[in-house]
Amino acid sequence: MSDQNSTLIGRVKSITGSKVSIQLDSKIKSIMPIVDGVLYRVGQIGSFIKISLGYTKLYGIVNQIGADALPESLRELVMNENNDARFTTRWISAVLIGETFIDKFERGVTQFPNVEDEVHIVTLEDLNLIYGGMTEDQSICVGNISVSESLPARVDINKLLTRHCALVGSTGSGKSNSVSVILSAIAKKNEYKSARVFVIDPHGEYNSSLKDDNQVFRINADVSKNEKELYIPFWALPFDELMKIFSGRVSDQQRDYIREKILELKLGSITHINPVPNQAAITADSPIPFSIKKLWFDLDDFERQTYTDMARSIQSNLVQTGNANELRSNIYQPASTTNTAPYLNNRAKGILNFLDSMRNRLVDNRYRFLFSPGEYEPTHLGEIVRDLNQLLSEWLGSNKKIAILDLSGVPTEIMASVSGAILKIIFDSLFWAQNLSVGGRKQPLLIVLEEAHNYLKTGVDSISSRTVQAIAKEGRKYGLGLLLVTQRPTELDETVLSQCGTVIALRMYNSSDRSHIASALQDDLNNITDLLPSLRTGEALIIGEAVKIPSRAKFFKMSESPKSSDPKVNEEWKKDQPDVTEYSRAVEYWRDQRFN
Numbered sequence: 001m002s003d004q005n006s007t008l009i010g011r012v013k014s015i016t017g018s019k020v021s022i023q024l025d026s027k028i029k030s031i032m033p034i035v036d037g038v039l040y041r042v043g044q045i046g047s048f049i050k051i052s053l054g055y056t057k058l059y060g061i062v063n064q065i066g067a068d069a070l071p072e073s074l075r076e077l078v079m080n081e082n083n084d085a086r087f088t089t090r091w092i093s094a095v096l097i098g099e100t101f102i103d104k105f106e107r108g109v110t111q112f113p114n115v116e117d118e119v120h121i122v123t124l125e126d127l128n129l130i131y132g133g134m135t136e137d138q139s140i141c142v143g144n145i146s147v148s149e150s151l152p153a154r155v156d157i158n159k160l161l162t163r164h165c166a167l168v169g170s171t172g173s174g175k176s177n178s179v180s181v182i183l184s185a186i187a188k189k190n191e192y193k194s195a196r197v198f199v200i201d202p203h204g205e206y207n208s209s210l211k212d213d214n215q216v217f218r219i220n221a222d223v224s225k226n227e228k229e230l231y232i233p234f235w236a237l238p239f240d241e242l243m244k245i246f247s248g249r250v251s252d253q254q255r256d257y258i259r260e261k262i263l264e265l266k267l268g269s270i271t272h273i274n275p276v277p278n279q280a281a282i283t284a285d286s287p288i289p290f291s292i293k294k295l296w297f298d299l300d301d302f303e304r305q306t307y308t309d310m311a312r313s314i315q316s317n318l319v320q321t322g323n324a325n326e327l328r329s330n331i332y333q334p335a336s337t338t339n340t341a342p343y344l345n346n347r348a349k350g351i352l353n354f355l356d357s358m359r360n361r362l363v364d365n366r367y368r369f370l371f372s373p374g375e376y377e378p379t380h381l382g383e384i385v386r387d388l389n390q391l392l393s394e395w396l397g398s399n400k401k402i403a404i405l406d407l408s409g410v411p412t413e414i415m416a417s418v419s420g421a422i423l424k425i426i427f428d429s430l431f432w433a434q435n436l437s438v439g440g441r442k443q444p445l446l447i448v449l450e451e452a453h454n455y456l457k458t459g460v461d462s463i464s465s466r467t468v469q470a471i472a473k474e475g476r477k478y479g480l481g482l483l484l485v486t487q488r489p490t491e492l493d494e495t496v497l498s499q500c501g502t503v504i505a506l507r508m509y510n511s512s513d514r515s516h517i518a519s520a521l522q523d524d525l526n527n528i529t530d531l532l533p534s535l536r537t538g539e540a541l542i543i544g545e546a547v548k549i550p551s552r553a554k555f556f557k558m559s560e561s562p563k564s565s566d567p568k569v570n571e572e573w574k575k576d577q578p579d580v581t582e583y584s585r586a587v588e589y590w591r592d593q594r595f596n
């Protein structure tokens with residue numbers, strides 16, 4: 001081999017575990033040698049090196065360059081031998097990540113190099129070998145490998161889904177585009193006929209980039225755009241989660257009392273369900289319809305009743321008849337303040353404050369999708385027009401592979417409860433479906449949580465964080481995979497992040513976010529996150545189980561970008577001033593609590 005084509009860059013000088021320190025060869029003139037007409041960059045953080053051991057070739061990823069890469073134990077020796085600073089800086093260190101044996105690349109190493117072994121550049125031929133093994137069937141192609149644009153960047157769909165994935169990066173780094181690329185690669189794969197993906201989309205970004213392959217569910221749906229109304233029947237939630245939606249506090253006894261009442265109502269409605277569920281299995285947590293307005297009215301009525309006799313056997317007359325549907329209380333003759341008739345109900349539970357907070361939620365238009373969920377809203381007898389199976393088959397069983405739950409109409413303060421309620425319904429239904437063909441093991445489900453930090457805050461105990469934690473820990477057993485998308489990994493619950501087998505890190509400036517990601521990586525590799533601030537838009541480090549080796553890759557760009565939620569200030573400000581009468585409409589909407 002001529003000198004010009006030599007791939008030799010240095011020699012191994014020390015080995016600790018999987019970390020190798022390499023002294024660069026004094027003869028290499030340039031750190032950008034040309035081999036067979038291709039330009040290579042030696043010694044860039046994140047680039048690869050190769051060590052040949054006979055038939056086996058070891059591959060490493062460069063994690064340190066320059067004087068820092070010179071091991072302390074060798075420093076003195078090197079300084080004594082050569083009185084020239086260059087000898088202390090021409091060092092790189094690399095972490096061994098895999099090996100090839102007879103043209104097959106495997107992760108992990110079974111052999112280790114020796115001191116003085118030669119270290120070589122990784123050529124296109126090597127890269128083809130490393131990246132080539134993943135079959136088209138088990139992987140999706142999301143972009144190109146940065147070091148060699150002719151190589152496709154593939155991710156293993158089995159690992160991506162079953163081991164969960166976190167996709168992180170600063171705003172504008174290309175997260176939403178990357179998610180669209182992943183989802184459309186899944187949707188466009190014809191052989192994945194029954195692929196299903198469920199996207200929680202807080203800003204309504206994805207509809208435009210994934211059109212044709214998705215079904216959008218939205219509050220105030222635009223039917224002309226084929227959107228469907230988003231309903232989340234409150235009665236599908238377990239008792240504790242339902243109670244958390246109301247802000248009022250109750251004591252343990254009061255809580256048990258309300259639980260009993262809900263159970264009674266649920267038991268009362270089971271005859272309307274087909275097939276009639278087993279009564280013995282019903283609890284206040286069961287997804288059985290009941291009228292929450294009737295519950296409120298009955299509880300409220302009991303608190304307000306007064307009696308004409310001391311023994312509390314004869315009720316006073318009603319002064320004003322209430323109405324459960326309109327959430328108006330029954331008003332009785334007021335109790336006297338002295339010890340004369342009418343008397344207060346001495347069995348009242350003292351929950352009027354709580355009932356007030358409950359009523360506030362029930363009349364709040366922003367909660368209509370939950371408490372007045374269209375045909376899923378039970379009558380006072382607990383009858384419903386549509387049951388949960390219809391909801392689930394719309395969300396999970398539609399012929400569109402991707403269901404997008406556009407939550408852009410949901411106020412931020414209730415985002416956590418809404419997304420939590422949705423995830424809880426999905427998780428519970430697939431948990432109980434584990435032996436069925438619609439269960440996650442037979443038809444795995446990928447759940448995408450965009451802007452995950454908004455409703456999965458670390459240290460905050462909410463229905464969404466509890467459910468996501470459960471999916472992160474146990475989802476694998478039930479065929480549920482998470483793709484968490486966030487620009488603030490530090491705010492993300494750590495237990496959830498640590499369950500993500502694959503991390504896709506786009507450009508990231510914030511150093512605490514970077515160290516948070518670094519802490520989730522294999523120890524030796526954590527300084528490759530130093531690369532993150534300098535990545536191009538759409539470029540990512542893909543690390544973990546879904547890729548053969550940690551890879552720097554550039555995602556494809558979708559032809560239709562996900563719609564950004566930010567207004568285009570310069571364009572909007574060029575438009576004519578809107579009519580000031582619009583402000584009267586603003587106040588009208590505000591008072592009526594609606595958007596149109």
Ligand SMILES: Nc1ncnc2c1ncn2[C@@H]1O[C@H](COP(=O)(O)OP(=O)(O)O)[C@@H](O)[C@H]1O
Nearest residue numbers: 171172173174175176177537538555556557561
């Ligand atoms: N792979 C890519 N190549 C080129 N441009 C990209 C790529 N990914 C994203 N962009 C552009 O960068 C901008 C921000 O992308 P976006 O996905 O909305 O980022 P984020 O969701 O991280 O805020 C968009 O204008 C988008 O078109």
Ligand SMILES: [Mg+2]
Nearest residue numbers: 172175176177
């Ligand atoms: Mg985005």
